[in-house]
Amino acid sequence: xxxxxxxxxxxxxxxxxxxxxxxxxxxxxxxxxxxxxxxxxxxxxxxxxxxxxxxxxxxxxxxxxxxxxxxxxxxxxxxxxxxxxxxxxxxxxxxxxxxxxxxxxxxxxxxxxxxxxxxxxxxxxxxxxxxxxxxxxxxxxxxxxxxxxxxxxxxxxxxxxxxxxxxxxxxxxxxxxxxxxxxxxxxxxxxxxxxxxxxxxxxxxxxxxxxxxxxxxxxxxxxxxxxxxxxxxxxxxxxxxxxxx
Amino acid sequence: xxxxxxxxxxxxxxxxxxxxxxxxxxxxxxxxxxxxxxxxxxxxxxxxxxxxxxxxxxxxxxxxxxxxxxxxxxxxxxxxxxxxxxxxxxxxxxxxxxxxxxxxxxxxxxxxxxxxxxxxxxxxxxxxxxxxxxxxxxxxxxxxxxxxxxxxxxxxxxxxxxxxxxxxxxxxxxxxxxxxxxxxxxxxxxxxxxxxxxxxxxxxxxxxxxxxxxxxxxxxxxxxxxxxxxxxxxxxxxxxxxxxx
DNA sequence: ACCCGCCTTTGATTTTGATCAAGTCGCCGA
DNA sequence: TCGGCGACTTGATCAAAATCAAAGGCGGGT
Numbered sequence: 001x002x003x004x005x006x007x008x009x010x011x012x013x014x015x016x017x018x019x020x021x022x023x024x025x026x027x028x029x030x031x032x033x034x035x036x037x038x039x040x041x042x043x044x045x046x047x048x049x050x051x052x053x054x055x056x057x058x059x060x061x062x063x064x065x066x067x068x069x070x071x072x073x074x075x076x077x078x079x080x081x082x083x084x085x086x087x088x089x090x091x092x093x094x095x096x097x098x099x100x101x102x103x104x105x106x107x108x109x110x111x112x113x114x115x116x117x118x119x120x121x122x123x124x125x126x127x128x129x130x131x132x133x134x135x136x137x138x139x140x141x142x143x144x145x146x147x148x149x150x151x152x153x154x155x156x157x158x159x160x161x162x163x164x165x166x167x168x169x170x171x172x173x174x175x176x177x178x179x180x181x182x183x184x185x186x187x188x189x190x191x192x193x194x195x196x197x198x199x200x201x202x203x204x205x206x207x208x209x210x211x212x213x214x215x216x217x218x219x220x221x222x223x224x225x226x227x228x229x230x231x232x233x234x235x236x237x238x239x240x241x242x243x244x245x
Numbered sequence: 246x247x248x249x250x251x252x253x254x255x256x257x258x259x260x261x262x263x264x265x266x267x268x269x270x271x272x273x274x275x276x277x278x279x280x281x282x283x284x285x286x287x288x289x290x291x292x293x294x295x296x297x298x299x300x301x302x303x304x305x306x307x308x309x310x311x312x313x314x315x316x317x318x319x320x321x322x323x324x325x326x327x328x329x330x331x332x333x334x335x336x337x338x339x340x341x342x343x344x345x346x347x348x349x350x351x352x353x354x355x356x357x358x359x360x361x362x363x364x365x366x367x368x369x370x371x372x373x374x375x376x377x378x379x380x381x382x383x384x385x386x387x388x389x390x391x392x393x394x395x396x397x398x399x400x401x402x403x404x405x406x407x408x409x410x411x412x413x414x415x416x417x418x419x420x421x422x423x424x425x426x427x428x429x430x431x432x433x434x435x436x437x438x439x440x441x442x443x444x445x446x447x448x449x450x451x452x453x454x455x456x457x458x459x460x461x462x463x464x465x466x467x468x469x470x471x472x473x474x475x476x477x478x479x480x481x482x483x484x485x486x487x488x489x490x
Numbered sequence: 491a492c493c494c495g496c497c498t499t500t501g502a503t504t505t506t507g508a509t510c511a512a513g514t515c516g517c518c519g520a
Numbered sequence: 521t522c523g524g525c526g527a528c529t530t531g532a533t534c535a536a537a538a539t540c541a542a543a544g545g546c547g548g549g550t
Contacts, residue, residue: 080398083490086406090398102387108395135380142347142387145394150353152397153335157325159404160333160448164507195528203405208507210529226516227528245328409537440498453537455499471546472498 034136046126052113058099059111067121068100074117075179075192078109079200089201091148091155092192094178098144100124102131115192159203162243167202168212169242172222176232187232195227216241279381291371297358303344304356312366313345319362320424320437323354324445334446336393336400337437339423343389345369347376360437404448407488412447413457414487417467421477432477440472461486 035043049072052058058069058076071093078091090109093099099111099119131138158170179189193201199209216222221241223231232238280288294317297303303314303321316338323336335354338344344356344364376383403415424434438446444454461467466486468476477483 078398080402082402082406082488084488088402088405090401102391109398135383138380138383138387142383142390145387145390146347149390149394149397152394152401153323153325153354156335156397156401156404157327157333159401161327161331205508206528207509207530211507214529243327243329450538451498452500452539456537459499 034140035130035134039130039134043122043126043130046123048121050119050121052117052119054113054115054117057110057112058119059109067123068098068102068127069119069121071095071097071099072118072120074119075114076117076119077112077114077193077197077201079112080109087200088203089197091152092174092178092201098141100127102127102141102145114197164202164204164208164212165215165241166243167204168198168209168216169221169238170244171198171202172216172230172232173235173238173242173244175230176235176238185235187235189230191228191230279385280375280379284375284379288367288371288375291368293366295364295366297362297364299358299360299362302355302357303364304354312368313343313347313372314364314366316340316342316344317363317365319364320359321362321364322357322359322438322442322446324357325354332445333448334442336397337419337423337446343386345372347372347386347390359442409447409449409453409457410460410486411488412449413443413454413461414466414483415489416443416447417461417475417477418480418483418487418489420475421480421483430480432480434475436473436475 052074073095076093076097076099077089078093079087079089081087092114093111101108127137131141158167162170175189175191176187177185179192180186191198195206195209195213198204199206202209204212213222213224217224220233221237223233225231297319318340321338321342321344322334323338324332324334326332337359338356346353372382376386403412407415420434420436421432422430424437425431436443440451440454440458443449444451447454458467458469462469465478466482468478470476
């Protein structure tokens with residue numbers, strides 16, 4: 001099964017016509033924005049909010065997916081594995097991304113929470129029905145797909161052509177720009193990924209990631225506490241090291 | 246400018262109501278299938294068929310795009326470059342793919358013909374208008390985006406976690422399965438890419454690509470003539486070398 | 491046919507990052 | 521407070537691919 005830990009379900013009958021998805025409550029830029037109040041109510045009625053602890057699998061590679069979800073907060077890793085166990089993280093999703101694969105029941109990848117993550121789940125039947133009723137919803141999902149495609153292609157450049165040093169700096173830059181979406185770029189943040197996860201994201205080994213982080217620290221590009229909390233004195237400098245022009 | 250070589254324009258007034266795009270003529274699985282005969286006529290009237298010679302740029306990174314296109318035959322490379330010139334091919338498009346980036350005027354990548362390629366161009370104004378009139382068209386574009394996303398993520402696994410040998414075998418497998426879409430997988434074909442292009446696609450150097458191709462030949466996984474014409478005795482064997490389970 | 495230029499191959503050497511192998515740090519529970 | 525365990529770091533060595541360098545081959549033009 002894909003959803004791990006049912007947390008609570010908001011009683012939607014307290015609000016008459018919600019202006020946001022009742023289950024999601026706040027910030028959920030996912031799909032709700034394009035719906036009419038009636039459709040939103042419909043969706044809320046079928047939504048479930050869930051909390052997922054780090055390392056817990058949301059959807060396994062090859063399993064059938066019966067739901068979509070908005071990420072309310074937290075970070076989700078999307079990864080693929082080779083038969084012999086080599087693993088590659090092919091994307092990270094942050095709040096308020098929409099997760100799920102329209103128009104196919106089979107998932108080509110594994111989704112796993114990287115940190116404590118809350119998601120708001122919708123059964124696929126409801127989304128599929130709403131898509132056919134509200135053309136704006138398909139447009140919204142289409143834009144999400146295009147955004148993920150752009151990110152994937154940017155990352156291909158990183159994987160194929162950057163040095164270990166540039167890869168690690170690129171990763172830190174991604175986190176700085178995504179971890180706190182309302183603030184935009186942040187120069188202080190906690191890494192949502194372990195060294196092993198970072199290695200899987202960058203196509204490197206744990207040891208190489210560790211060494212490169214040490215090097216960035218020694219070069220005063222970053223400061224680091226508890227191996228997770230990062231401070232970036234100059235984001236321009238970080239970008240430069242990352243090879244981003 | 247993005248389109249290079251105007252070839253000819255079909256006189257669409259000869260046919261009354263076309264059942265396929267008149268400019269595209271045959272095989273053009275791109276977008277036409279979802280349109281009504283009237284819309285198809287509309288589209289055909291504004292379409293232009295063009296031929297592009299190898300190495301010719303269709304759309305440059307950072308330029309504004311004023312058109313979409315169906316690939317009628319040939320292969321188009323999509324690539325990104327770093328400031329210092331390092332290049333990564335982030336996707337290949339084959340007939341009958343639809344090319345172009347909905348909802349944004351700025352291209353994040355460079356599109357360039359790999360071999361002699363014919364495309365059928367539509368002005369973005371026409372496509373954007375048809376999208377708002379025909380919901381099926383957006384669905385078609387959405388599916389194209391999802392297909393490209395899947396391919397990009399598969400390739401990220403190749404770039405991040407496979408050896409040079411596996412990368413080259415994976416590339417040959419991609420070509421075998423895409424070069425001739427109506428036949429499905431082919432075990433004899435011409436490579437549409439030079440060694441330099443293959444290297445840019447695989448995140449390797451020319452020399453490494455050449456050595457790995459030589460090794461595949463010596464191991465009897467492939468036969469090769471003129472450095473471009475490839476025969477694959479056993480596609481299963483090739484898949485196995487490519488690390489595809 | 492011959493030459494020239496480009497693409498490809500092959501060889502020698504170097505470099506980067508992987509692998510193997512110990513530590514160290516920090517956190518949680520006894 | 522003390523272990524113990526998991527995550528991270530650091531060091532030594534190795535291997536894969538990059539780089540540097542020099543030939544081949546193939547095709548197009550004269």
